[in-house]
Amino acid sequence: MKRPELVCPAGTPAALRTAVEAGADAVYCGFQNATNARNFPGLNFTPEEMQASVAHAHDHGTKVLLAVNTFPTAGRFNLWREAVDMGARFGVDAFIVADIGVADYVKRTYPDIRLHLSVQAAASSPEAIRYYAREFGVKRVVLPRILTVPEIKQLAREIPCEIETFIFGNHGLMVEGRCSLTNYVTGLSTNMDGVCSPAADVHYDKQADGSVTTRLADFTIDSFAPDEQAGYPTICKGRYNAPNRPDAYYAFEEPISLNLSGLLPALIEAGVDAFKIEGRQRSRAYVKSAVSAFRKAVDSILAGQEPELADLIALTEGQKQTEGAFKTKKWR
Amino acid sequence: MQMSHPSDPNPARPGLSRFLPPMPLFLLQPILKRVVARVARENPSLFNRLGPHKTARFVIDPLGLPFGLLLIPNPEALTFRAFNRRDEPASDARIGGKFLDLLGLMDGGADGDALFFSRDLDVSGNTEAVVCLRNALDDVEGSIAESVAGMFGPPGRAALAGLRRLAAKKGDPA
Numbered sequence: 001m002k003r004p005e006l007v008c009p010a011g012t013p014a015a016l017r018t019a020v021e022a023g024a025d026a027v028y029c030g031f032q033n034a035t036n037a038r039n040f041p042g043l044n045f046t047p048e049e050m051q052a053s054v055a056h057a058h059d060h061g062t063k064v065l066l067a068v069n070t071f072p073t074a075g076r077f078n079l080w081r082e083a084v085d086m087g088a089r090f091g092v093d094a095f096i097v098a099d100i101g102v103a104d105y106v107k108r109t110y111p112d113i114r115l116h117l118s119v120q121a122a123a124s125s126p127e128a129i130r131y132y133a134r135e136f137g138v139k140r141v142v143l144p145r146i147l148t149v150p151e152i153k154q155l156a157r158e159i160p161c162e163i164e165t166f167i168f169g170n171h172g173l174m175v176e177g178r179c180s181l182t183n184y185v186t187g188l189s190t191n192m193d194g195v196c197s198p199a200a201d202v203h204y205d206k207q208a209d210g211s212v213t214t215r216l217a218d219f220t221i222d223s224f225a226p227d228e229q230a231g232y233p234t235i236c237k238g239r240y241n242a243p244n245r246p247d248a249y250y251a252f253e254e255p256i257s258l259n260l261s262g263l264l265p266a267l268i269e270a271g272v273d274a275f276k277i278e279g280r281q282r283s284r285a286y287v288k289s290a291v292s293a294f295r296k297a298v299d300s301i302l303a304g305q306e307p308e309l310a311d312l313i314a315l316t317e318g319q320k321q322t323e324g325a326f327k328t329k330k331w332r
Numbered sequence: 333m334q335m336s337h338p339s340d341p342n343p344a345r346p347g348l349s350r351f352l353p354p355m356p357l358f359l360l361q362p363i364l365k366r367v368v369a370r371v372a373r374e375n376p377s378l379f380n381r382l383g384p385h386k387t388a389r390f391v392i393d394p395l396g397l398p399f400g401l402l403l404i405p406n407p408e409a410l411t412f413r414a415f416n417r418r419d420e421p422a423s424d425a426r427i428g429g430k431f432l433d434l435l436g437l438m439d440g441g442a443d444g445d446a447l448f449f450s451r452d453l454d455v456s457g458n459t460e461a462v463v464c465l466r467n468a469l470d471d472v473e474g475s476i477a478e479s480v481a482g483m484f485g486p487p488g489r490a491a492l493a494g495l496r497r498l499a500a501k502k503g504d505p506a
Binding site for chain 2: 200232255285317318
């Protein structure tokens with residue numbers, strides 16, 4: 001049985017060390033700017049921190065994958081070029097990219113460093129993935145969370161590169177790398193500025209009855225009753241009033257997290273090469289719990305044992321979890 | 333933006349504290365001052381993650397305690413002091429939760445997003461400042477709580493162990 005790589009998130013050097021200690025095979029992280037899709041305030045790595053963190057990871061046999069997975073606009077390419085150059089200088093093991101310009105730069109400048117295609121590229125068909133593999137030498141594709149396990153198995157037979165799938169965390173079903181909801185509301189782009197629902201535009205208003213209203217800029221996204229679980233303040237997970245609907249409802253998707261603990265054997269059998277845990281914006285407590293749980297589960301499966309699956313529901317958005325489209329296209 | 337809550341009737345405030353005379357907080361202030369100075373001295377990189385929010389005024393509301401805390405994480409003029417709930421100062425951001433949950437956040441043992449999802453953590457005001465503070469504290473290696481407890485020797489460490497045992501109990505009221 002093929003041993004899948006466990007790819008884990010790190011938003012800070014402390015989280016990276018936590019992931020390494022908890023058994024990550026690889027850690028993915030980014031710099032403190034728009035070159036990656038978790039450009040949140042106070043998060044990510046300075047160049048000095050990145051250099052020290054890569055050394056720490058390598059000392060412990062863990063790979064570092066640098067996320068450079070946003071889309072540069074005209075006149076801003078230098079920022080992405082610098083990120084790639086620094087990553088190469090610090091010895092990262094792969095670049096995770098979405099933009100073809102960035103991919104081309106890596107291919108031409110650092111042909112010996114692996115290229116992984118970010119989920120932000122939204123490549124889900126054999127044709128699209130083969131294009132990236134052929135033109136840029138992409139070695140691994142991170143699949144959007146829209147395919148069933150049988151579809152992934154079929155895809156694995158038709159593409160010349162490795163497959164990485166998300167197994168835990170955010171359940172993003174928008175066409176990733178194409179979503180402009182945040183841009184529409186705040187003027188900042190998830191895809192070009194790396195920030196979905198910028199915190200500066202997020203407002204929580206507690207009402208006298210204990211309910212909480214969530215706003216992004218001038219738009220009310222949701223209102224949670226005092227005893228109701230909450231979700232992230234993103235437009236795609238908002239609850240809205242709409243014509244022909246008696247009550248407000250989740251028009252796009254619900255606050256819920258992906259948890260594929262129960263599908264790990266099927267994913268390995270389908271030919272998945274790497275399992276990704278989402279959550280660079282989360283704490284090191286999250287990293288420790290999620291990475292430890294999946295390390296144990298994957299090792300049990302590889303040892304031919306029934307995996308012990310830790311209860312991770314407390315970490316999930318809205319305290320709900322799903323196997324999403326991986327289980328069935330009728331998941332919702 | 334600054335918020336003012338001088339007459340905010342916090343429904344989660346312990347009932348009795350509303351009718352008690354103000355606590356003599358002067359005993360607590362020098363301890364808090366030492367605590368924040370120690371944390372700042374041991375973790376100078378913490379301030380980098382705060383970016384433009386070093387001068388933000390954070391009110392921390394440990395539900396169940398008869399006082400609140402004001403934090404201004406400005407390395408040039410660090411402020412960490414307790415206030416009586418009747419005299420809540422103006423703030424840029426407000427963070428409320430059970431004391432033990434807040435301790436867990438400081439300790440690297442709890443996940444802020446998870447506490448928010450379960451509605452055990454209330455945030456209002458400048459969300460960006462709160463996110464920066466959360467990320468700054470989360471990057472502190474080891475346990476801030478242990479470091480602080482260590483300042484008070486064996487009694488401090490014993491008190492922290494007791495608090496952690498309490499936090500581990502289900503349905504703790506703190």
